[in-house]
Amino acid sequence: MTKKIKISINGMTVEVKEGITILDAARSVGVIIPTLCYHKDLCIAGNCRVCVVEVAGQKRLAAACATPCEEEMEIFTNSLNVLHSRKEIIELLLSEHNADCTSCFKNGNCELQKLASDYKILKQDFIRLVPFKKYSIDKYSPSIIKDDSKCIRCQRCVRTCSELQGINALTVAYKGDQMKITTFFEKPINDVVCSTCGQCINHCPTGALVERNYIEKVWDAISDSTKHVIVQTAPAVRVGLGEELGFGHGERVTGKMVTALKRLGFDAVMDTDFTADLTIMEEGTELLTRLKRALVDHDPEVKLPMATSCSPGWIKYMEHIFPEFLEHLSTCKSPQQMFGALAKTYYAKARNLAPETIVSVSIMPCTAKKFEASRPEMHSSGYRDVDFVLTTRELAIMIKQAGIDF
Ligand code: SF4
Numbered sequence: 001m002t003k004k005i006k007i008s009i010n011g012m013t014v015e016v017k018e019g020i021t022i023l024d025a026a027r028s029v030g031v032i033i034p035t036l037c038y039h040k041d042l043c044i045a046g047n048c049r050v051c052v053v054e055v056a057g058q059k060r061l062a063a064a065c066a067t068p069c070e071e072e073m074e075i076f077t078n079s080l081n082v083l084h085s086r087k088e089i090i091e092l093l094l095s096e097h098n099a100d101c102t103s104c105f106k107n108g109n110c111e112l113q114k115l116a117s118d119y120k121i122l123k124q125d126f127i128r129l130v131p132f133k134k135y136s137i138d139k140y141s142p143s144i145i146k147d148d149s150k151c152i153r154c155q156r157c158v159r160t161c162s163e164l165q166g167i168n169a170l171t172v173a174y175k176g177d178q179m180k181i182t183t184f185f186e187k188p189i190n191d192v193v194c195s196t197c198g199q200c201i202n203h204c205p206t207g208a209l210v211e212r213n214y215i216e217k218v219w220d221a222i223s224d225s226t227k228h229v230i231v232q233t234a235p236a237v238r239v240g241l242g243e244e245l246g247f248g249h250g251e252r253v254t255g256k257m258v259t260a261l262k263r264l265g266f267d268a269v270m271d272t273d274f275t276a277d278l279t280i281m282e283e284g285t286e287l288l289t290r291l292k293r294a295l296v297d298h299d300p301e302v303k304l305p306m307a308t309s310c311s312p313g314w315i316k317y318m319e320h321i322f323p324e325f326l327e328h329l330s331t332c333k334s335p336q337q338m339f340g341a342l343a344k345t346y347y348a349k350a351r352n353l354a355p356e357t358i359v360s361v362s363i364m365p366c367t368a369k370k371f372e373a374s375r376p377e378m379h380s381s382g383y384r385d386v387d388f389v390l391t392t393r394e395l396a397i398m399i400k401q402a403g404i405d406f
């Protein structure tokens with residue numbers, strides 16, 4: 001059994017498990033300590049210092065996320081010293097940050113912006129201390145935009161890519177005020193082993209990593225009377241959309257979602273489930289064909305076992321990391337791409353529409369789908385199969401923009 005120790009937090013005596021950090025101990029009794037570089041999914045980095053607290057008997061403030069509690073420790077999370085230091089740390093972070101909040105995709109959803117607001121950072125003492133404008137924006141990827149001028153170098157993205165995804169597409173380069181998050185030989189993120197999974201975006205506290213958004217392009221298509229705009233939604237969206245718009249975790253909002261899509265002006269609303277069935281049928285046929293070649297025809301060239309995935313991130317991962325196994329992958333398209341191809345062939349014919357007038361939009365839970373739609377081979381209909389991929393987040397933004405009371 002884990003030993004318990006007694007500590008005091010802001011004068012309250014608390015019993016906690018030995019070895020627990022000050023941050024976790026404080027949270028367990030409802031005391032909020034702000035964090036930036038800390039993330040519960042990731043190992044501790046302890047580099048932003050926003051979580052500093054005072055420990056009786058210690059000269060220097062301690063980082064709550066990286067300091068384990070000790071018996072009889074007296075901790076103060078909101079002393080004047082702590083509040084002043086924290087405020088100064090936030091000011092310093094802002095001094096290197098392109099705080100162009102109103103034109104940032106993360107406006108309203110940025111952890112640094114929230115801290116600046118909570119701590120009422122009104123002084124400009126450090127503002128513009130470091131010329132952030134020397135940094136570049138990497139916008140070559142169809143999925144991800146990386147804007148170094150908004151990076152606070154917390155390294156959550158680097159740890160995410162390494163610890164959670166096992167890919168290591170991102171790394172830290174240089175030191176001091178030159179330090180930056182970059183890739184192998186500072187290449188664009190589109191030219192390295194990145195699977196475009198988007199997990200670094202989800203873990204980035206600021207607007208330094210965001211999805212490439214296609215909201216304006218979809219609005220343009222919807223308002224163009226010469227276009228027939230067809231939308232498909234992936235199964236996960238009917239839950240994710242609810243969470244994004246304030247419903248409980250796991251609550252399905254299928255009916256509301258379909259109504260909202262119709263009210264947004266899409267000409268046809270469809271479900272990717274249909275082509276998920278087609279994908280399974282195609283994959284099953286391919287497997288039977290390979291088995292026949294192996295077991296009946298004794299073809300030594302056939303590759304077994306056969307692996308399949310509807311995730312373009314996983315496919316890209318295999319292409320980069322395990323190219324020797326590529327022939328084991330099914331050649332079938334993902335449901336998103338089968339849908340896109342059918343929209344501009346079978347559906348166009350059934351509805352008597354010219355394929356070039358059809359704009360095919362998909363709502364997907366993952367940024368890798370944006371990359372997949374942009375692959376040059378995804379034009380089997382003679383046109384780009386899927387024109388625009390929106391994430392669940394982008395659809396939620398469109399619903400808010402349209403003033404739909406979801
Ligand atoms: S998108 Fe995924 S693979 Fe690419 S850098 Fe981010 S976490 Fe790594």
Ligand code: SF4
Pocket residue numbers: 150151152153154155156157158181203204205206208209
């Ligand atoms: S890109 Fe985002 S997650 Fe990565 S270091 Fe910069 S602010 Fe942190």
Ligand code: FES
Pocket residue numbers: 034035036037038045046047048049050051052063064065066
């Ligand atoms: S959150 Fe503790 S040092 Fe960054």
